[in-house]
Amino acid sequence: MSWINLTALWKIVVFGLIAGAGLPALFAGGLYSLSLGPNRVRAAAEGGDSDVLVGGSVAGMVVAAIAFLIILAAIGWCVYEIYTLGHPAPAKK
Protein backbone atom coordinates (compact mmCIF):
# COMPACT_ATOMS: atom_id res chain seq x y z
CA MET A 1 0.00 0.00 0.00
CA SER A 2 1.39 3.37 -0.94
CA TRP A 3 1.09 6.48 1.17
CA ILE A 4 0.24 8.73 -1.67
CA ASN A 5 -1.58 8.21 -4.97
CA LEU A 6 0.60 10.10 -7.45
CA THR A 7 -1.62 9.32 -10.45
CA ALA A 8 -4.64 10.90 -8.82
CA LEU A 9 -2.49 13.78 -7.57
CA TRP A 10 -1.24 14.93 -10.96
CA LYS A 11 -4.68 14.48 -12.48
CA ILE A 12 -6.19 16.68 -9.78
CA VAL A 13 -3.52 19.34 -10.38
CA VAL A 14 -3.79 19.32 -14.19
CA PHE A 15 -7.58 19.07 -14.49
CA GLY A 16 -7.90 21.41 -11.54
CA LEU A 17 -5.85 24.02 -13.39
CA ILE A 18 -7.93 23.55 -16.55
CA ALA A 19 -11.30 23.77 -14.79
CA GLY A 20 -10.42 25.92 -11.78
CA ALA A 21 -8.25 28.51 -13.52
CA GLY A 22 -9.07 27.94 -17.20
CA LEU A 23 -12.84 28.39 -16.96
CA PRO A 24 -12.62 31.65 -14.98
CA ALA A 25 -10.01 32.82 -17.49
CA LEU A 26 -12.50 32.05 -20.25
CA PHE A 27 -15.07 34.08 -18.33
CA ALA A 28 -12.57 36.95 -18.13
CA GLY A 29 -12.02 36.65 -21.87
CA GLY A 30 -15.77 36.82 -22.35
CA LEU A 31 -15.96 39.97 -20.24
CA TYR A 32 -13.14 41.49 -22.27
CA SER A 33 -14.74 40.84 -25.66
CA LEU A 34 -18.12 41.96 -24.32
CA SER A 35 -16.58 45.29 -23.39
CA LEU A 36 -15.21 45.99 -26.90
CA GLY A 37 -16.97 48.56 -29.01
CA PRO A 38 -18.04 52.21 -29.15
CA ASN A 39 -19.44 52.46 -25.60
CA ARG A 40 -16.06 51.64 -24.18
CA VAL A 41 -14.31 54.28 -26.23
CA ARG A 42 -16.89 56.82 -25.13
CA ALA A 43 -16.54 55.79 -21.49
CA ALA A 44 -12.77 56.07 -21.74
CA ALA A 45 -13.09 59.53 -23.27
CA GLU A 46 -15.42 60.70 -20.53
CA GLY A 47 -13.07 59.23 -17.95
CA GLY A 48 -14.31 58.15 -14.57
CA ASP A 49 -15.18 54.70 -13.32
CA SER A 50 -17.82 53.22 -15.60
CA ASP A 51 -19.37 49.89 -14.63
CA VAL A 52 -20.99 49.36 -18.04
CA LEU A 53 -20.26 45.83 -19.21
CA VAL A 54 -21.50 45.88 -22.81
CA GLY A 55 -19.24 47.73 -25.23
CA GLY A 56 -21.59 47.51 -28.21
CA SER A 57 -19.53 45.50 -30.71
CA VAL A 58 -21.65 42.71 -32.20
CA ALA A 59 -18.69 40.41 -32.85
CA GLY A 60 -17.54 40.97 -29.28
CA MET A 61 -20.96 40.07 -27.94
CA VAL A 62 -21.09 36.89 -30.01
CA VAL A 63 -17.65 35.77 -28.80
CA ALA A 64 -18.66 36.58 -25.22
CA ALA A 65 -21.89 34.62 -25.57
CA ILE A 66 -19.97 31.59 -26.85
CA ALA A 67 -17.50 31.82 -23.94
CA PHE A 68 -20.30 32.07 -21.35
CA LEU A 69 -22.18 29.17 -22.98
CA ILE A 70 -19.08 26.97 -22.84
CA ILE A 71 -18.75 27.72 -19.11
CA LEU A 72 -22.43 26.96 -18.44
CA ALA A 73 -22.15 23.74 -20.45
CA ALA A 74 -19.07 22.72 -18.47
CA ILE A 75 -20.88 23.27 -15.16
CA GLY A 76 -23.97 21.43 -16.42
CA TRP A 77 -21.88 18.52 -17.61
CA CYS A 78 -20.07 18.38 -14.29
CA VAL A 79 -23.34 18.28 -12.31
CA TYR A 80 -24.65 15.57 -14.65
CA GLU A 81 -21.47 13.53 -14.11
CA ILE A 82 -21.83 13.75 -10.33
CA TYR A 83 -25.45 12.70 -10.63
CA THR A 84 -24.70 9.64 -12.78
CA LEU A 85 -21.77 8.64 -10.54
CA GLY A 86 -23.97 9.03 -7.50
CA HIS A 87 -26.90 7.04 -8.86
CA PRO A 88 -25.33 3.89 -10.24
CA ALA A 89 -27.70 1.84 -12.41
CA PRO A 90 -28.64 -1.45 -10.77
CA ALA A 91 -26.33 -4.23 -11.95
CA LYS A 92 -27.78 -6.49 -14.64
CA LYS A 93 -28.39 -10.06 -13.60
Add this chain to the structure above:
Amino acid sequence: MGGALLLASAQFGLNRVICDLTVHSPNVRQVHAFENLRNLLSRLYRHIVSNDTVLVLVVITALAFDFTNGFHDTGNAMATSIATGALPPRIAVAVSGVLNFVGAFLSLTVAATIASGLVATGKVTLTVVAAGLAGGIIWNLLTWLFGIPSSSSHALIGGVIGSTMAAAGGSAVLWHGLVSKVVIPAVLSPVIAGLIAACGTWLLYRITRSLAEGARKHGFRIGQIGSACVVSLAHGTNDAQKTMGVITLALIANGTLAKGSQAPVWVITCCALAIALGTYIGGWRVIRTLGKGLVEIESPQGMAAESASAAVILLSSTFGYSLSTTHVATGSIIGTGVGKKGAQVRWNVAGRMATAWVFTLPSAAIVGATAYGIAYGIGGTAGVIVDLVVLAALCGLIYWRSRATKVDHSNVNAEWSGTVAPEQVPAQATAA
Protein backbone atom coordinates in the same frame (compact mmCIF):
# COMPACT_ATOMS: atom_id res chain seq x y z
CA MET B 1 -40.09 1.83 16.92
CA GLY B 2 -42.96 0.38 14.95
CA GLY B 3 -41.62 -3.10 15.62
CA ALA B 4 -41.48 -2.39 19.33
CA LEU B 5 -45.11 -1.29 19.32
CA LEU B 6 -46.15 -4.43 17.48
CA LEU B 7 -44.26 -6.59 19.98
CA ALA B 8 -45.83 -4.79 22.92
CA SER B 9 -49.35 -5.37 21.59
CA ALA B 10 -48.52 -8.99 20.80
CA GLN B 11 -47.43 -9.47 24.41
CA PHE B 12 -50.62 -7.86 25.66
CA GLY B 13 -52.68 -10.19 23.48
CA LEU B 14 -50.76 -13.22 24.66
CA ASN B 15 -51.31 -12.26 28.30
CA ARG B 16 -55.05 -12.19 27.65
CA VAL B 17 -54.89 -15.63 26.02
CA ILE B 18 -52.90 -17.02 28.93
CA CYS B 19 -55.43 -15.63 31.45
CA ASP B 20 -58.33 -17.09 29.49
CA LEU B 21 -56.62 -20.46 29.19
CA THR B 22 -55.79 -20.73 32.91
CA VAL B 23 -59.39 -19.93 33.79
CA HIS B 24 -61.23 -21.97 31.17
CA SER B 25 -58.96 -24.86 30.23
CA PRO B 26 -56.88 -26.93 32.59
CA ASN B 27 -54.35 -27.84 29.85
CA VAL B 28 -51.10 -26.99 31.64
CA ARG B 29 -48.79 -27.70 28.72
CA GLN B 30 -50.70 -25.32 26.46
CA VAL B 31 -50.53 -22.54 29.04
CA HIS B 32 -46.84 -23.18 29.52
CA ALA B 33 -46.14 -22.89 25.79
CA PHE B 34 -47.93 -19.56 25.62
CA GLU B 35 -46.05 -18.32 28.68
CA ASN B 36 -42.75 -19.23 27.07
CA LEU B 37 -43.70 -17.39 23.93
CA ARG B 38 -44.70 -14.35 25.96
CA ASN B 39 -41.41 -14.33 27.88
CA LEU B 40 -39.45 -14.57 24.65
CA LEU B 41 -41.36 -11.65 23.19
CA SER B 42 -40.87 -9.55 26.29
CA ARG B 43 -37.09 -10.15 26.24
CA LEU B 44 -37.04 -9.17 22.57
CA TYR B 45 -39.10 -6.11 23.38
CA ARG B 46 -36.74 -4.95 26.13
CA HIS B 47 -33.78 -5.48 23.80
CA ILE B 48 -35.31 -3.49 20.99
CA VAL B 49 -36.61 -0.67 23.16
CA SER B 50 -33.30 -0.03 24.89
CA ASN B 51 -31.35 -0.18 21.63
CA ASP B 52 -33.90 1.92 19.81
CA THR B 53 -33.48 4.64 22.41
CA VAL B 54 -29.73 4.73 21.83
CA LEU B 55 -30.29 4.60 18.08
CA VAL B 56 -32.68 7.54 18.17
CA LEU B 57 -30.18 9.48 20.30
CA VAL B 58 -27.38 8.70 17.84
CA VAL B 59 -29.50 9.84 14.90
CA ILE B 60 -30.37 13.10 16.68
CA THR B 61 -26.71 13.71 17.56
CA ALA B 62 -25.67 12.96 14.00
CA LEU B 63 -28.19 15.47 12.66
CA ALA B 64 -26.95 18.00 15.22
CA PHE B 65 -23.44 17.44 13.91
CA ASP B 66 -24.70 17.89 10.35
CA PHE B 67 -26.20 21.20 11.43
CA THR B 68 -22.91 22.44 12.94
CA ASN B 69 -21.20 21.18 9.77
CA GLY B 70 -23.50 23.39 7.73
CA PHE B 71 -23.08 26.58 9.68
CA HIS B 72 -19.37 26.11 10.24
CA ASP B 73 -18.85 25.80 6.50
CA THR B 74 -21.16 28.47 5.06
CA GLY B 75 -18.07 30.61 4.69
CA ASN B 76 -16.29 28.14 2.44
CA ALA B 77 -18.71 28.94 -0.34
CA MET B 78 -20.04 32.36 0.51
CA ALA B 79 -17.37 34.28 2.46
CA THR B 80 -15.80 35.85 -0.62
CA SER B 81 -19.15 36.78 -2.20
CA ILE B 82 -20.23 38.41 1.06
CA ALA B 83 -16.91 40.23 1.47
CA THR B 84 -16.96 41.73 -2.03
CA GLY B 85 -20.63 42.64 -1.80
CA ALA B 86 -21.58 40.40 -4.74
CA LEU B 87 -24.47 39.11 -2.65
CA PRO B 88 -26.13 40.67 0.40
CA PRO B 89 -25.17 38.52 3.44
CA ARG B 90 -28.63 37.12 4.15
CA ILE B 91 -29.36 36.31 0.50
CA ALA B 92 -25.97 34.59 0.26
CA VAL B 93 -26.64 32.22 3.15
CA ALA B 94 -30.15 31.48 1.87
CA VAL B 95 -28.88 30.61 -1.63
CA SER B 96 -26.12 28.50 -0.15
CA GLY B 97 -28.61 26.69 2.10
CA VAL B 98 -30.90 25.79 -0.79
CA LEU B 99 -27.97 24.56 -2.90
CA ASN B 100 -26.64 22.48 -0.02
CA PHE B 101 -30.07 20.87 0.22
CA VAL B 102 -30.12 20.09 -3.49
CA GLY B 103 -26.50 18.92 -3.39
CA ALA B 104 -27.29 16.36 -0.71
CA PHE B 105 -29.60 14.56 -3.14
CA LEU B 106 -27.17 14.77 -6.04
CA SER B 107 -25.13 11.76 -5.10
CA LEU B 108 -26.35 8.81 -3.09
CA THR B 109 -23.34 6.52 -2.90
CA VAL B 110 -22.48 6.37 0.73
CA ALA B 111 -19.16 4.91 -0.36
CA ALA B 112 -17.07 7.08 1.89
CA THR B 113 -18.64 6.18 5.19
CA ILE B 114 -16.61 8.09 7.67
CA ALA B 115 -15.27 5.07 9.51
CA SER B 116 -14.44 2.70 6.68
CA GLY B 117 -10.72 2.39 6.15
CA LEU B 118 -10.01 4.45 9.27
CA VAL B 119 -11.16 2.25 12.15
CA ALA B 120 -11.96 -1.44 12.42
CA THR B 121 -15.69 -1.11 11.76
CA GLY B 122 -16.46 -4.27 13.72
CA LYS B 123 -15.43 -2.43 16.90
CA VAL B 124 -17.85 0.43 16.28
CA THR B 125 -20.91 0.33 18.53
CA LEU B 126 -23.71 2.86 18.83
CA THR B 127 -22.10 4.28 21.98
CA VAL B 128 -18.81 4.74 20.11
CA VAL B 129 -20.60 6.61 17.32
CA ALA B 130 -22.48 8.84 19.79
CA ALA B 131 -19.27 9.70 21.67
CA GLY B 132 -17.42 10.38 18.42
CA LEU B 133 -20.17 12.73 17.24
CA ALA B 134 -20.02 14.56 20.56
CA GLY B 135 -16.29 15.12 19.98
CA GLY B 136 -16.95 16.50 16.52
CA ILE B 137 -19.71 18.86 17.64
CA ILE B 138 -17.71 20.31 20.55
CA TRP B 139 -14.67 21.02 18.38
CA ASN B 140 -16.83 22.56 15.63
CA LEU B 141 -18.48 24.90 18.11
CA LEU B 142 -15.24 25.86 19.85
CA THR B 143 -13.50 26.75 16.58
CA TRP B 144 -16.61 28.67 15.52
CA LEU B 145 -16.47 30.66 18.76
CA PHE B 146 -12.92 31.73 17.87
CA GLY B 147 -13.90 32.26 14.23
CA ILE B 148 -11.42 29.66 12.98
CA PRO B 149 -12.40 27.81 9.81
CA SER B 150 -11.39 24.28 10.79
CA SER B 151 -12.43 21.10 9.07
CA SER B 152 -15.76 19.58 10.10
CA SER B 153 -14.74 16.28 8.55
CA HIS B 154 -11.57 16.18 10.63
CA ALA B 155 -13.58 16.96 13.74
CA LEU B 156 -15.89 14.03 13.03
CA ILE B 157 -13.06 11.66 12.11
CA GLY B 158 -11.08 12.71 15.19
CA GLY B 159 -14.08 12.19 17.45
CA VAL B 160 -14.81 8.73 16.08
CA ILE B 161 -11.13 7.71 16.29
CA GLY B 162 -10.92 8.92 19.89
CA SER B 163 -14.02 7.05 20.99
CA THR B 164 -12.94 3.91 19.10
CA MET B 165 -9.54 4.02 20.80
CA ALA B 166 -11.18 4.42 24.18
CA ALA B 167 -13.47 1.48 23.44
CA ALA B 168 -11.13 -0.95 21.73
CA GLY B 169 -7.57 0.36 22.03
CA GLY B 170 -5.13 1.82 19.52
CA SER B 171 -5.05 -1.35 17.42
CA ALA B 172 -8.65 -0.70 16.30
CA VAL B 173 -7.43 2.38 14.42
CA LEU B 174 -6.08 1.78 10.91
CA TRP B 175 -3.15 4.20 11.13
CA HIS B 176 -2.04 3.76 7.54
CA GLY B 177 -5.53 4.62 6.31
CA LEU B 178 -5.61 7.61 8.62
CA VAL B 179 -2.34 9.03 7.30
CA SER B 180 -2.89 8.28 3.60
CA LYS B 181 -6.60 9.15 3.45
CA VAL B 182 -6.81 12.02 5.92
CA VAL B 183 -3.48 13.55 6.95
CA ILE B 184 -1.65 13.69 3.59
CA PRO B 185 -4.66 15.03 1.61
CA ALA B 186 -5.15 17.61 4.35
CA VAL B 187 -1.59 18.87 3.83
CA LEU B 188 -1.69 18.72 0.02
CA SER B 189 -5.19 19.97 -0.80
CA PRO B 190 -4.82 23.58 0.43
CA VAL B 191 -1.51 23.86 -1.42
CA ILE B 192 -3.01 22.58 -4.69
CA ALA B 193 -6.11 24.76 -4.32
CA GLY B 194 -3.91 27.75 -3.51
CA LEU B 195 -1.75 27.14 -6.58
CA ILE B 196 -4.80 26.94 -8.87
CA ALA B 197 -6.35 30.02 -7.30
CA ALA B 198 -3.10 31.98 -7.63
CA CYS B 199 -2.84 31.07 -11.35
CA GLY B 200 -6.51 31.94 -11.83
CA THR B 201 -6.17 35.28 -10.08
CA TRP B 202 -3.13 36.25 -12.14
CA LEU B 203 -4.92 35.28 -15.38
CA LEU B 204 -8.12 37.16 -14.51
CA TYR B 205 -6.33 40.43 -13.75
CA ARG B 206 -4.09 40.03 -16.79
CA ILE B 207 -6.94 39.37 -19.25
CA THR B 208 -9.16 42.17 -17.99
CA ARG B 209 -6.43 44.74 -17.34
CA SER B 210 -7.82 47.11 -19.99
CA LEU B 211 -11.33 47.14 -18.48
CA ALA B 212 -12.49 50.02 -16.34
CA GLU B 213 -12.26 49.22 -12.64
CA GLY B 214 -16.04 49.48 -12.20
CA ALA B 215 -16.85 47.25 -15.18
CA ARG B 216 -14.41 44.62 -13.99
CA LYS B 217 -15.85 44.62 -10.50
CA HIS B 218 -19.37 44.37 -11.88
CA GLY B 219 -18.56 41.52 -14.28
CA PHE B 220 -16.68 39.38 -11.82
CA ARG B 221 -19.35 39.81 -9.16
CA ILE B 222 -21.68 37.92 -11.48
CA GLY B 223 -19.09 35.22 -12.14
CA GLN B 224 -18.36 35.02 -8.46
CA ILE B 225 -21.97 34.25 -7.61
CA GLY B 226 -21.96 31.43 -10.15
CA SER B 227 -18.78 29.85 -8.84
CA ALA B 228 -19.88 30.21 -5.20
CA CYS B 229 -23.09 28.37 -6.10
CA VAL B 230 -21.11 25.46 -7.50
CA VAL B 231 -19.08 25.28 -4.27
CA SER B 232 -22.30 25.22 -2.21
CA LEU B 233 -23.63 22.39 -4.32
CA ALA B 234 -20.38 20.46 -3.96
CA HIS B 235 -20.45 21.04 -0.20
CA GLY B 236 -23.93 19.57 0.09
CA THR B 237 -22.89 16.56 -1.97
CA ASN B 238 -19.71 15.97 0.00
CA ASP B 239 -20.50 16.81 3.58
CA ALA B 240 -24.13 15.76 3.91
CA GLN B 241 -23.00 12.32 2.73
CA LYS B 242 -20.66 12.00 5.68
CA THR B 243 -23.55 12.26 8.12
CA MET B 244 -25.71 10.00 5.96
CA GLY B 245 -22.87 7.50 6.19
CA VAL B 246 -22.75 7.77 9.98
CA ILE B 247 -26.50 7.30 10.39
CA THR B 248 -26.55 4.40 7.92
CA LEU B 249 -23.64 2.84 9.83
CA ALA B 250 -25.59 3.18 13.08
CA LEU B 251 -28.71 1.65 11.52
CA ILE B 252 -26.66 -1.29 10.25
CA ALA B 253 -24.86 -1.70 13.60
CA ASN B 254 -28.27 -1.84 15.26
CA GLY B 255 -29.57 -4.42 12.81
CA THR B 256 -32.32 -2.11 11.55
CA LEU B 257 -30.79 -2.19 8.08
CA ALA B 258 -29.12 -5.11 6.33
CA LYS B 259 -25.37 -4.97 5.85
CA GLY B 260 -24.32 -3.03 2.77
CA SER B 261 -27.62 -1.16 2.54
CA GLN B 262 -28.01 2.23 0.89
CA ALA B 263 -29.08 5.20 2.95
CA PRO B 264 -32.91 5.23 3.22
CA VAL B 265 -34.77 8.22 1.81
CA TRP B 266 -35.70 9.62 5.24
CA VAL B 267 -32.01 9.65 6.22
CA ILE B 268 -31.07 11.55 3.05
CA THR B 269 -33.90 14.04 3.53
CA CYS B 270 -33.14 14.67 7.21
CA CYS B 271 -29.42 15.15 6.53
CA ALA B 272 -30.13 17.48 3.62
CA LEU B 273 -32.47 19.53 5.82
CA ALA B 274 -30.04 19.68 8.74
CA ILE B 275 -27.08 20.84 6.66
CA ALA B 276 -29.23 23.34 4.72
CA LEU B 277 -30.64 24.80 7.92
CA GLY B 278 -27.17 25.04 9.44
CA THR B 279 -25.88 26.76 6.34
CA TYR B 280 -28.76 29.21 6.41
CA ILE B 281 -28.15 30.12 10.07
CA GLY B 282 -24.70 31.07 8.85
CA GLY B 283 -21.48 30.83 10.84
CA TRP B 284 -20.89 34.56 10.62
CA ARG B 285 -17.74 34.41 12.75
CA VAL B 286 -16.05 31.99 10.33
CA ILE B 287 -17.37 33.90 7.30
CA ARG B 288 -15.79 37.06 8.67
CA THR B 289 -12.37 35.46 9.17
CA LEU B 290 -12.41 33.93 5.68
CA GLY B 291 -13.78 36.97 3.88
CA LYS B 292 -12.11 39.82 5.75
CA GLY B 293 -9.41 38.35 7.96
CA LEU B 294 -7.13 36.46 5.60
CA VAL B 295 -6.94 38.71 2.55
CA GLU B 296 -8.82 41.84 1.50
CA ILE B 297 -10.69 40.32 -1.41
CA GLU B 298 -11.84 41.93 -4.67
CA SER B 299 -14.39 40.28 -6.93
CA PRO B 300 -11.92 38.78 -9.49
CA GLN B 301 -10.06 37.17 -6.59
CA GLY B 302 -13.33 35.89 -5.19
CA MET B 303 -14.21 34.24 -8.47
CA ALA B 304 -10.73 32.71 -8.81
CA ALA B 305 -10.90 31.36 -5.25
CA GLU B 306 -14.34 29.80 -5.59
CA SER B 307 -13.57 28.27 -9.00
CA ALA B 308 -10.38 26.71 -7.67
CA SER B 309 -12.24 25.33 -4.64
CA ALA B 310 -15.05 23.90 -6.75
CA ALA B 311 -12.62 22.25 -9.17
CA VAL B 312 -10.46 20.68 -6.45
CA ILE B 313 -13.40 19.45 -4.35
CA LEU B 314 -15.27 17.92 -7.26
CA LEU B 315 -12.19 16.38 -8.88
CA SER B 316 -10.89 14.79 -5.72
CA SER B 317 -14.26 13.33 -4.81
CA THR B 318 -14.35 11.85 -8.33
CA PHE B 319 -11.01 10.20 -7.55
CA GLY B 320 -12.29 8.91 -4.24
CA TYR B 321 -10.57 11.36 -1.93
CA SER B 322 -13.02 12.82 0.48
CA LEU B 323 -11.25 15.92 1.58
CA SER B 324 -12.09 18.85 3.70
CA THR B 325 -13.94 21.67 1.93
CA THR B 326 -12.59 24.02 4.60
CA HIS B 327 -8.94 23.27 3.87
CA VAL B 328 -9.52 23.70 0.15
CA ALA B 329 -11.45 26.96 0.49
CA THR B 330 -8.87 28.46 2.85
CA GLY B 331 -6.01 27.42 0.55
CA SER B 332 -7.79 29.04 -2.39
CA ILE B 333 -8.35 32.32 -0.58
CA ILE B 334 -4.69 32.52 0.46
CA GLY B 335 -3.77 31.66 -3.15
CA THR B 336 -5.71 34.65 -4.49
CA GLY B 337 -3.75 36.86 -2.13
CA VAL B 338 -0.48 35.43 -3.43
CA GLY B 339 -1.57 35.71 -7.08
CA LYS B 340 -2.46 39.39 -7.02
CA LYS B 341 0.30 41.95 -7.07
CA GLY B 342 0.12 44.20 -4.05
CA ALA B 343 -2.42 42.09 -2.18
CA GLN B 344 -1.52 41.32 1.37
CA VAL B 345 -2.03 37.95 3.02
CA ARG B 346 -2.33 38.17 6.79
CA TRP B 347 -0.03 35.27 7.49
CA ASN B 348 -0.56 35.52 11.26
CA VAL B 349 -4.27 34.75 10.74
CA ALA B 350 -3.34 31.91 8.36
CA GLY B 351 -0.85 30.59 10.92
CA ARG B 352 -3.47 30.57 13.66
CA MET B 353 -5.72 28.58 11.36
CA ALA B 354 -3.02 26.07 10.46
CA THR B 355 -2.37 25.55 14.17
CA ALA B 356 -6.04 24.83 14.71
CA TRP B 357 -5.98 22.34 11.83
CA VAL B 358 -3.10 20.44 13.43
CA PHE B 359 -4.99 20.26 16.71
CA THR B 360 -8.36 19.32 15.20
CA LEU B 361 -7.85 15.56 15.01
CA PRO B 362 -6.24 15.06 18.46
CA SER B 363 -8.56 17.51 20.25
CA ALA B 364 -11.75 16.02 18.82
CA ALA B 365 -10.28 12.59 19.63
CA ILE B 366 -9.75 13.56 23.28
CA VAL B 367 -13.34 14.82 23.56
CA GLY B 368 -14.61 11.67 21.81
CA ALA B 369 -12.61 9.42 24.15
CA THR B 370 -13.80 11.33 27.24
CA ALA B 371 -17.40 11.08 26.07
CA TYR B 372 -16.98 7.34 25.58
CA GLY B 373 -15.40 7.07 29.04
CA ILE B 374 -18.40 8.81 30.64
CA ALA B 375 -20.91 6.68 28.73
CA TYR B 376 -19.02 3.48 29.53
CA GLY B 377 -18.57 4.38 33.20
CA ILE B 378 -22.28 4.93 33.72
CA GLY B 379 -23.20 2.17 31.31
CA GLY B 380 -26.08 1.40 29.01
CA THR B 381 -28.65 3.84 27.72
CA ALA B 382 -28.25 6.07 30.80
CA GLY B 383 -24.58 6.59 29.92
CA VAL B 384 -25.39 7.81 26.43
CA ILE B 385 -28.14 10.06 27.77
CA VAL B 386 -25.78 11.63 30.34
CA ASP B 387 -23.25 12.19 27.54
CA LEU B 388 -25.75 14.03 25.41
CA VAL B 389 -27.04 16.12 28.32
CA VAL B 390 -23.45 17.21 29.05
CA LEU B 391 -22.98 17.88 25.33
CA ALA B 392 -26.11 20.03 25.17
CA ALA B 393 -25.02 21.96 28.26
CA LEU B 394 -21.56 22.65 26.79
CA CYS B 395 -23.12 23.77 23.49
CA GLY B 396 -25.36 26.14 25.42
CA LEU B 397 -22.36 27.51 27.30
CA ILE B 398 -20.40 28.12 24.08
CA TYR B 399 -23.41 29.80 22.49
CA TRP B 400 -23.83 32.01 25.58
CA ARG B 401 -20.13 32.97 25.42
CA SER B 402 -20.53 33.89 21.75
CA ARG B 403 -23.32 36.36 22.57
CA ALA B 404 -20.81 38.61 24.34
CA THR B 405 -19.02 39.32 21.06
CA LYS B 406 -21.76 38.95 18.52
CA VAL B 407 -21.01 38.66 14.82
CA ASP B 408 -23.97 38.52 12.43
CA HIS B 409 -25.07 39.66 9.00
CA SER B 410 -24.97 43.30 10.08
CA ASN B 411 -21.32 43.51 11.09
CA VAL B 412 -19.76 40.61 9.22
CA ASN B 413 -18.03 42.95 6.74
CA ALA B 414 -16.76 45.49 9.27
CA GLU B 415 -13.12 46.54 8.96
CA TRP B 416 -10.75 43.79 10.14
CA SER B 417 -9.17 44.92 13.40
CA GLY B 418 -7.29 41.77 14.27
CA THR B 419 -10.15 40.07 16.09
CA VAL B 420 -13.14 38.01 15.06
CA ALA B 421 -15.61 40.31 16.72
CA PRO B 422 -15.48 43.82 15.27
CA GLU B 423 -14.76 46.57 17.76
CA GLN B 424 -17.88 48.23 19.06
CA VAL B 425 -18.42 51.20 16.78
CA PRO B 426 -21.41 53.44 16.18
CA ALA B 427 -24.01 52.03 13.80
CA GLN B 428 -23.32 54.37 10.87
CA ALA B 429 -19.67 53.35 10.80
CA THR B 430 -20.45 49.65 10.38
CA ALA B 431 -23.03 50.37 7.72
CA ALA B 432 -20.44 52.05 5.52
